[in-house]
Every structure is written in structure tokens, then in C-alpha cells.
Amino acid sequence: MSNSSKLRWVGLVFISIAVSLIIVDSTIVNVAIPSIVDDLGISSTEVQWVQEAYTLVFASLLLVFGSLADRFGRRRMLLVGVVIFVVASVAAALAPTGGLLILSRLVQGVGGSMILPTTLSLINATFRGRERGIAFAVWGSTIGGMAAVGPLLGGWLTTAFSWRWAFGINIPLGIIIVVGVLLTVAESRSDRAERIDGIGAVLSVVTMSTLVFGLIEGRTYGWWLVDTVPTLGGFTWPWQLSPVPIAFAVALLGLVSFIAWGLHRRRRGRSTLLAFGLFGITSFRNGNIAAMVVSLGEFGIILALPLWLQFVIGFDALQTGLILLALAIGSFVASGVAGALSGRVAPVWVVRAGLAAEIVGVAGIAVVIGPDASWVPLLPFLFVYGLGVGLATAQLTGVVLADVPPSEGGQASGTQSTARQLGAALGVAVLGTVLYSSTAGILGASLADQGIPETQSDQIVSSVVDSAGAAIAGLEASGQSSAVADAAKEAFSDGTRAAAFTAAGFLTLGLLATISLGSAASAPTRRRDEAEPSDRP
Template identity: 45%
Template sequence: MVSLTGRTRQSWLPLFVLGVGMSMIIIDATIVNVAVPAIMSDLGLSATDVEWVNSIYSLTFAALLIPLGRTGDVRGRRRTFAVGCVVFLAASMLAAAAGSGAMLIGARVLQGVGASMVVPMTLAIINALYTGRRRTVAFAVWGSIIGGMAALGPLLGGWVVTDLGWRWAFWVNLPIGLLVLLGTLRVPESRDPAAGGRDVPGVLLSVLGTSSLVFGLIEGQRYGWFTAGDGGLSPIPFAFLVAVLALSALVLVERARARAGRPVILDLSLLAIPSFRYGGAAAMIITLGEFGLILVLPLYLQTAMGFTAFKTGLIIASLAGGTFLAGGVVPRLPLAPRLIVRLGLGLEASAAIAVGLTVSPSLGPWSLVPWLVLWGIGIGFASAQLPNVMLAGVPARQSGAASGLQSAIRQLGAAIGIAVLGAVLVTGLDAAMAERLPDEPALRHAVRDSAGAAVTAISDPVKHEAAVAAAADATRRVTIVTGFVLLGGVGATLLLPDTGERRPEEE
């Protein structure tokens, strides 16, 4: 059982605190992406160093979501959330003061640890705290924050890096984090009284399996899926093999421990809950599809169209407008949460295909905005309410474990999205460049290998025009594929049960 006072249940202050904490994590990720060129120049980093600045964060974050989600159930969700904020703040200050690539990469590891505590606990606390209509509102706010901050982050990042310097991409977390820590005093504590003990084998297998899988997905393009650039064997197949073995062993070990009544970090009984099982499948597909936009559109607008980072940020920020608009509309819709998810996915898919059909070398700077607003509304409907549906049948005492697994599923979907849609982009660029400039293999390879970034360096007007057209073709292909992937997510939601409320006996 999870005991919460009636007064606490009626308060929106905890939701505000959780929302600000979640915003800190999301804004940091997007600002750091914008700051990469400045970091590279200031610290003298190699291209490999820069890639690890982001990759090591993603690996650490994904690897620890499941074990630290369960930690919240055992040690207390508010406590885990607060400790995560402290770790994230300390790591941010370390990153801001970094004088070398090694120090910055180490700080990013610690940031991943902190983020893997904060993110699942926001969902777990919301799931334990709010019921009924307030639950729908809470998840609508949570989803709006995720979509909105992800869209606003590049705009904010462009301003911070340009006017204040890249170190402020990390210093900005300090006042936000201190506000969140102060606010945690008003967040009620909750835990699973029946949980206890440690599951060391489960933790080790979970970390090894998840990190190997995510490494293989996000680094496949760089190292080669089967063979390396020098003709040798790529490490990616070995990473996938380790992932399969470790995750298979994890399932067997956790089943055996559960039968013996011993503590587990991966509660396989969650997969017996229809809303969680089918919602997880939908979440992976949705996240995979949503990364289509995040992956290609900013790159296309800046490299092929020549837009500034600020103008690109303004255009992408229209996505946030749609997301925040949806957050205000969702609580007023007379629809079950699963129907809201389905409606949102339909809007996202339609907007993605419309973006693909709109992209062209003669693209006006604001012609994408209506479709991005529509996409944002879809995100506000689908991504916001899907956790509501997934966690509806989960007993409150298991909120931490379920939220950690849900977050891991979404992170895995993002990694698959980057791998699959990145491959679609690269092959599309290669085919389009071969069609338009068949006698320029070196140029074709440069554009392909840089994912289009090399377009800006082409000085010949005819070749530049051909490369811009090729980038438009490849971007169009990715966004249309994204639309059809999202339509596949609609199919997954057909299996979701018609429920939006946690079972009362589990309150």
C-alpha cells in the first residue's frame, strides 16, 4: 500500500516541482547539442571526443533507468528524485568547470546517473499521487513539458551559447536545480513497503545488457554495422551479442528470484498487465517515430537551407506551441485516454507526412510552422497520455519499477529511431547525390558521411544546388517514413484496454 494524505492529493505543487525537474533534464540535453561546436573549439576536442560527450550520457542514462527506478520503490521516490537532482547539479558544475575532454566526459557520466534517477521518479510520483481527472491533467502537463522543452531547448541553447558561452549550458542548471531541491520538501514520500533487499545479479545484467544494446544502436553508423572502415570486424555485432546474452540471462535470473521470493529489479509481472504490455510497444514505436523530426529537420534547415541556429530554433519552437496548446485541451476532451493517444498519433503521422511533402529547395522559412504546430498537438495528446494508460493498471507500490522500465523502453525506442532513421537519411542522401551528381563520387561520399553537413562547404553554385536538392529528397524520405512508423503506433494502441484510472484497490 502507498499512503498519501487527502490534502497532498489535492495539491498541484508537487506536479510543478516534478515538471521543473524534468525540464532541467530535457533542456540540458538540447542545449548541450547546440553547444557542441563551441565546446570542440574551446577545449580542442577531436570528433571522437565530441561524439562521446553525448554518447556516454545516453549510455549511462539508459543503463541505469531500470535499477534506479526500482530503487525509488525501495528507498523512497522523493528521496531518489532529490538525490538524482543533487548528482545532476554536481555533475553540471563539474562540466561547466571542465578544462579537458576527459573531465567533461566524466561529468557527463555523472549527469547520466542523476538523470536516470530524476526521470523515472517524476512518473512514479505522479502515478502514486494523482487519481481521476487530476491524473489526466497531471500527465497532460508532464507530456507538454517533455515535448515543449525539447522544442524550446535549441532556441534557448542558441541564445545561451551565443551570448553567454558554452559553459553556461551547464551553469544554467544550478538555479533551476536549487529551486527543485527546495520544492521537494513539499513533495510527499512514497515507497513500496513490501520491497526490500538487493538484486546484484539483476543490476549487473541489466546494466550490461541495456548499455550494450544502446551502444550498438547509436554507434552502428560510426563503427560500421558489420565491418569497420579499415576492413576489420566492427565491434557492433559483439555489442549486440553481449546484449542478447545479458538480457536473456536477466529474464531467467529474475524469474528464478521471483519464484524464490527474493528481491528483483525487473518485475516481469508488469508485462502481464495489458495496459503496460501493449502501451510499452506503442511507446517504443512512438518514440522511434518522433525522433525522425528531431534527427533531420534542424540539420536540413541549417546546412541545406542556410538558416541560422536562431532561426532554426524559432521554427522548431512552433512544435512547443502545439504541445502546450494540447496540454490545455486534453483535460477538457470527453474521450478515454487511449482514444486521446490514438488521436494524437493520427495527428503526428499526418503532420510528419505533410512536412515531408512540404520540404523543398524553395522552402520558405515559415512554411513548415503550421505542420509543426499540428505535430506538437499530436505529441501533447499521444506522448502525454500514453504513460497515463501504461501505468493505469500498475499498483501504486510498483510505480518506480514500472516508470523505470517505461523510461527504458522509450530510451530504447529513441536509440532505434536514431539508428533506423539515420540509416534512411544516409542512404537517401547517397542515392539522391548519385542521381544528381553521378560524376562526383568524392563529393557524394562527403555529403553522405556528414549526413548532409558538408553541403554548406560546396562553393560551386551548380553542385551546391544539386546537393541542396538531394538533402531535400533525403529529408522528405525520412519524414514520410516517420509518418508511416507513427501510423504503426496507431495499430499498437488498438490493443490497449479502455482504462485511464488506477485500480482503486491498489491506491
């Protein structure tokens, strides 16, 4: 193996660490959330926004930075993204209020949206043939593995030190990435990159932000008429109609306008933010649809499970991370399996096997969840779920980008990353709403059956839901009837179970969506890919 070839694989290590930076941060936060709730006193809606502020900006800007990376240099964009991400992490670690923490997460989303598509396009431009399949397997399995190593690391940092160190850990990681990438990764860009579509960028951000706002705030402000009057500073919402349906209408209008504007620019031969031309490639089009639906189911359970383990079962953050380590082990096992199968088994069949494993894992988790559940039966289902995530993530990326010319790698990887992040954002919003709405309805009915007055019942329900479950411990310690605390534990368990079954339903839809991939991804090797010229300078 030549020195340049060895250097490419060393560079892949640092590219994978860059992916780990954004994935670990996202999952670390899930385990740290209970401590953040206790320390900063944030509400359940703010809990969702701590997650969604990051995911929303992340998803909204992926297309923009994927295209900018093609034009100005992918390695350069990756390095700038890492620096922004680390600076925002410092701000998050020092945040004195929930609002400032959410603002820091917004800036982190900007950095993350620079990192993810550039890692994909760098791999796409650097590796060919079977090597590319192996590289994508490493990249994808890193995502799956880090999604679970994050909770373990976050649990240890939160328990031994403070939740603030869950963000501080990004500083040494960022330094390692910057030095490693400068030494081992060659710059690449597309000769055909054009001026960025600014109007398309604005329309994409408006569409994403209003859609996610509606999904998260619907249970707070009302899905049609106002339940809670929105206020912002000195402004008070003046109408009976909730802002949520208005947000959905703006999102729909923004989506239609984005597509119409993009098609108009394409007819005029100008660059578009979304790779409309690439949707003529069957594997790219159908693979993106499958990726979005799959992500709907993959990320929601990672939001709900740590809350349930800590606030209902009573584990601390480190114990929660240790339990979720089973998911990481499954993903790392999938790394070896995916690498061994690359070039031998059709990628679409690996994706289907992975999705089937995810469905079994998530449904199994839903079955064993309960207020008196043991952690032991969770482990095999978490392992199976992690195995599925590793298989499906690695190979689905390869399927989506397999027939994409390297010169369009940045825009293509930005598009497929956006599909995933759109699914993830919707998944967290939808499954979070399922979790809290189910908990509220079940707990309200249970307290009514106990004969508790409606006013008192509403206060208890609000305290449990608004605290994302943190108030359950207070109910046990307050001297109230143990039946109230037991009802709260039962309701939060049922809400978590409903979220898990909903996730399994989305994953089932994702599995069905892979049927549309058909023969587009049936070839275990792609000889034409090996012959493609590189767009590296």
C-alpha cells in the first residue's frame, strides 16, 4: 500500500472523528437533559427545543453548506465548521439560563451543518469502488456507534462532574480534528460549482423552521384554537386561532415555493440548492425518501428512553449511559459486518436487514417498558436495535450516493443529509409530542379515577409534563398519596411506550420504502464507479 493510500485511510479516521463530534454531542445531551432540567429549571417544551434548536438549524443549512463546500473547498468548510461548533460548545457549557443554552445550540447547528455534508463529499471524492463502500461503512457505523457511546460519556461526565462538561468535551475533540485533517486530508472542490441560490436557501429555512415549530408547540399553544396565549416580550398573540396552523400553512407554502423556484432555476440552467437534476437517478431519489422515513423512527427513542430510565426507574446519568452501551456494541458489531459484506451482498438487502433489526429492537423495548421494569431485558433489544442502526445507516448512504458523479458530491451529500436530518427533526418533534401528550392524557384520566379534584389534577399533570418527568421524584418526596406518584410513573412509562411503538411504525414505513429501491441498488459491486475520474485537484 502506497504512502498516499495509507494517508487516505488515516484521513478517514479524522473525518470519522469529525462525524463523532456532532453525533456524540447530540446524544450526550439526551442523557444530560435531566440534570439540565434540575439545574436550569427548563420546561418540557424547552427540553424539546434544546434538541430541536440544534437539529432545526442543522437540517435547514445542510443544503447551503453542501453547495458552498463544492465551490470554496470541502476541507476548508469542514475546518470552519469544527471551529464554530467548538466555540458554541463553550458557550453552551457556560450558559446560565435555558434560553442561552438554546441559543448556543442554534450556533452549534450552524457548525454541524458545515461538518456533516463535507465529510460525506470528501469520502465520495477520495475513495472509489469497493474502497468507497468500506469507507461509507466506517462512516455510517461511526454514526451508529457514537449515537450510543455519547450517552455513556455524557452519563459519566454528568455524574462525576457536571452536565456542562458534556459540552466541554468538544474542545479537545475539536483540536484533534483540526490538526488531523490539516495533516492527512487533501482539499477537494468541484470545478462546476456555481453561485449559491440565496432565495432557495431562505425558503428552505422558512419551511423547516415553521414546520418543526408547529409540531413542537402544538400541544402548548393548541393545534387549532389557542389553549395557551403566546407571548414574546411585550407582544401578546391577539387571535383565537392558534399560531400553529398558521405555521403549518407557511411551511406548506414555503415548500411549494421552494420546489417551484428550484425547478424555475433549473430550467434556466442555473444552480439549485436541492439537487433536482440528481433526482432522475433512481437510487438517489428513492434512497433519499427511505432515508428520511427511517430517520423519523431512529432518533425519537433516544430522546424518550433516558428520561424514562432516570425519572421513572431512578437510574443516574452514568447508569443510563451504561445501559445504552448495549446499543453502541451492536453498532460496532455492525461495522465489521457491513465492511465484510461490502461488494458481496447487494447494499439494499443489508439496509433491509438493518431496518428489520431496528424494528424488532424498538418494538421489544416498547414491550418491556413499565414503571417496575428491570434493565436486564432492555439490553438484548438495545443491542439488536444498535446492530440495525449500524447496518442500515452505513449501506443506505452508499445506496444514495453510489451513482452520483463525484463532481456533484457536495450537493448530493447535502441533499441526502438534509433528508436524514429532516426525518430526525420531525422524529424528535413527533415522538416528543407523542410522549408528552400520551403522558398527560393517561395521567389525567388516572387522577380523575382516584377522585382528585380537576384543579389539583391539572396542576399535577402540568408539573410532570412540563418538567419532562423530573417532578415525579418530587411527588414521591412531598408526602402526597403514593398512588399519585405511582400514577405518574405509570403514565410516563405508557407515554414512552407509545413513543417507542410510534418509532417502530415509522421504521416499518422505512422498510417498505426500500422496496422502491428495487434493482437500483441490487448490484453488490459497481464497476463503473471505479472508473469515475476524481474531481480532486
